[in-house]
Amino acid sequence: MTTVPNIPKYFNIAGPCYPEEHYMLPAIERLPEVRDLIERKQYFAIHAARQSGKTTFLKALTRQINAEGIFHALYCSLETLRNLEDDEKAMARAIDVINSACGTSGNPALRVFRSAIASGTAATVVMNHLADMCRALDKPLVVFFDEADCLSGQPLITFLGQLRSGFINRSESPFPWSLALVGMRNIRDYKAQVRPDSQTLGSASPFNIVAKAMTLTNFTLAEIGQLYQQHTDATGQVFEPEAVERAAYWTEGQPWLVNAIARQVIEDDLGNDFSQAVTAAHIDTAADTIGKRRDTHIDSLLERLREPRVKKVVEPVLIGGLGQVDLLDDDTQYCLDLGLLAPERINRIGLPEGLQPANPIYRDVIVRMLNYTTQAAMPAELENRWFEGGRIDMTGLLKEFQRFWLENAEIWVKRYDYQEAAPHLIMQAFLQRVVNGGAHIARESALGRGRVDLCVEYGDQRYPVELKLASGPKARAEGLEQTAGYMTRCGAMEGWLVIFDRNPVKSWDEKITWTTETRPDGKTIHVAGC
Numbered sequence: 001m002t003t004v005p006n007i008p009k010y011f012n013i014a015g016p017c018y019p020e021e022h023y024m025l026p027a028i029e030r031l032p033e034v035r036d037l038i039e040r041k042q043y044f045a046i047h048a049a050r051q052s053g054k055t056t057f058l059k060a061l062t063r064q065i066n067a068e069g070i071f072h073a074l075y076c077s078l079e080t081l082r083n084l085e086d087d088e089k090a091m092a093r094a095i096d097v098i099n100s101a102c103g104t105s106g107n108p109a110l111r112v113f114r115s116a117i118a119s120g121t122a123a124t125v126v127m128n129h130l131a132d133m134c135r136a137l138d139k140p141l142v143v144f145f146d147e148a149d150c151l152s153g154q155p156l157i158t159f160l161g162q163l164r165s166g167f168i169n170r171s172e173s174p175f176p177w178s179l180a181l182v183g184m185r186n187i188r189d190y191k192a193q194v195r196p197d198s199q200t201l202g203s204a205s206p207f208n209i210v211a212k213a214m215t216l217t218n219f220t221l222a223e224i225g226q227l228y229q230q231h232t233d234a235t236g237q238v239f240e241p242e243a244v245e246r247a248a249y250w251t252e253g254q255p256w257l258v259n260a261i262a263r264q265v266i267e268d269d270l271g272n273d274f275s276q277a278v279t280a281a282h283i284d285t286a287a288d289t290i291g292k293r294r295d296t297h298i299d300s301l302l303e304r305l306r307e308p309r310v311k312k313v314v315e316p317v318l319i320g321g322l323g324q325v326d327l328l329d330d331d332t333q334y335c336l337d338l339g340l341l342a343p344e345r346i347n348r349i350g351l352p353e354g355l356q357p358a359n360p361i362y363r364d365v366i367v368r369m370l371n372y373t374t375q376a377a378m379p380a381e382l383e384n385r386w387f388e389g390g391r392i393d394m395t396g397l398l399k400e401f402q403r404f405w406l407e408n409a410e411i412w413v414k415r416y417d418y419q420e421a422a423p424h425l426i427m428q429a430f431l432q433r434v435v436n437g438g439a440h441i442a443r444e445s446a447l448g449r450g451r452v453d454l455c456v457e458y459g460d461q462r463y464p465v466e467l468k469l470a471s472g473p474k475a476r477a478e479g480l481e482q483t484a485g486y487m488t489r490c491g492a493m494e495g496w497l498v499i500f501d502r503n504p505v506k507s508w509d510e511k512i513t514w515t516t517e518t519r520p521d522g523k524t525i526h527v528a529g530c
Helices: 034-039 054-068 087-103 125-136 153-168 187-194 221-235 241-251 255-269 280-293 296-306 308-319 330-338 360-377 394-413 422-435 475-490
Strands: 043-047 072-077 141-146 178-183 212-215 341-346 352-357 440-444 452-458 461-469 494-500 513-518 524-529
Touching: 034 043, 034 178, 043 054, 054 072, 054 141, 054 178, 072 087, 087 125, 087 153, 125 141, 125 153, 221 241, 221 255, 241 255, 241 280, 241 360, 255 280, 280 360, 296 308, 296 360, 308 330, 308 341, 308 352, 308 360, 308 422, 330 341, 330 352, 352 360, 360 422, 360 440, 394 422, 394 461, 394 494, 394 524, 422 440, 422 452, 422 461, 422 494, 452 475, 461 475, 475 494, 475 524
Parallel strands: 043 178, 043 212, 072 141, 141 178, 461 494, 494 524
Antiparallel strands: 341 352, 440 452, 452 461, 513 524
């Protein structure tokens, strides 16, 4: 690979990373078990969320395998097969991309296939082509099919069927020694792309020759520190320990976000002034900027929120719903595979218990995206009316929201696809509109909590606000205890509990209430009925 000499390395947020150009952790070390699978002639799957480093890993592994000289390795992206429904066109395109990958390969033995002509029908042409390649090569072939989940419907069945047939008959006819299908979705979720309305294809997977399905995990705190240290070694610019910790907090180690935050601070916020140390405050500002800016990566991820199977899982998470999501359901796994949600915890046998947004940045931008139109349409006079003397009049603000809710609830709720979460989202849009630019809203939501925790941070002041649905006679008592606990975590002696009552039988006079309770430990909790 040719690179321009003497160009400083940087944090990459566009496309795969290369060690000659970018700050990066050793890619191959992220999935060391792959080498054993290849040596044992296994077919396997790798899945991970968008921008997690899959392509970087595959390209690095391809280069290393080819350099070692034991196998020939081919990296091939199937991205251009997206949305092709015609079998013949899709398989012809598959042959084209295989040949193109050979033509651009760094392996001279593979480049001779850049214009190879394949024989056979749509049902056999890919299998025949791979067999012809293996027959002509002097060493076993390893193939990595990236973006494999771009295939769908009948072309996916045809493609996987040919790989399976070639695999089964490897002892009689040459075929790739080892092969990987790589994409965002786990192999078991491919059946949803084959027949969206079907629960089964006769097995747990339409490609049951896979020996193992693996995922790329997020960076750890130590790995983020190692990555940022590369920049320090190159430039002398220091990341303070608290800054690395804040980067880990905001990103939960999601690789694209880890790089994006560093790039935002170094290049945009500090203007490549390497004499300035990177502080926790710099990281916080960068995280907020990235969330509001909605880069392509975040936008493409959030577009998934419109999909019914995603809405089904995400909506209960946004309101802390109880018992409304099957954690072992394919739709739940799909949201996890996308990287949109993450387990709140893992039980002793490795299964998820509870769901939450995958990191605080996603938590914030999910609400911002669902609320964008609502927030923009709210009256301009809402802004900055409750800021005075370095404090927020949260009681006055929430009483104003009660008035707003009374006048607008029926109209505004209908605007939302996420009907169950609409009250929570409208409340957060109201708060966001009021505090935008002057304060920060920290959000906590997870399946099964029975509420949503918000903490409005303004200077050194903390204003904990709890949102809860009136799900029964114990809702108020539960809410008071939950709010008190959240106040303790926020270090606040005053808190606010907002209870939404969606009982259509009750009048607004019964719903719109305000009470204040002082607890034995001195905490004051205001309860706003809505």
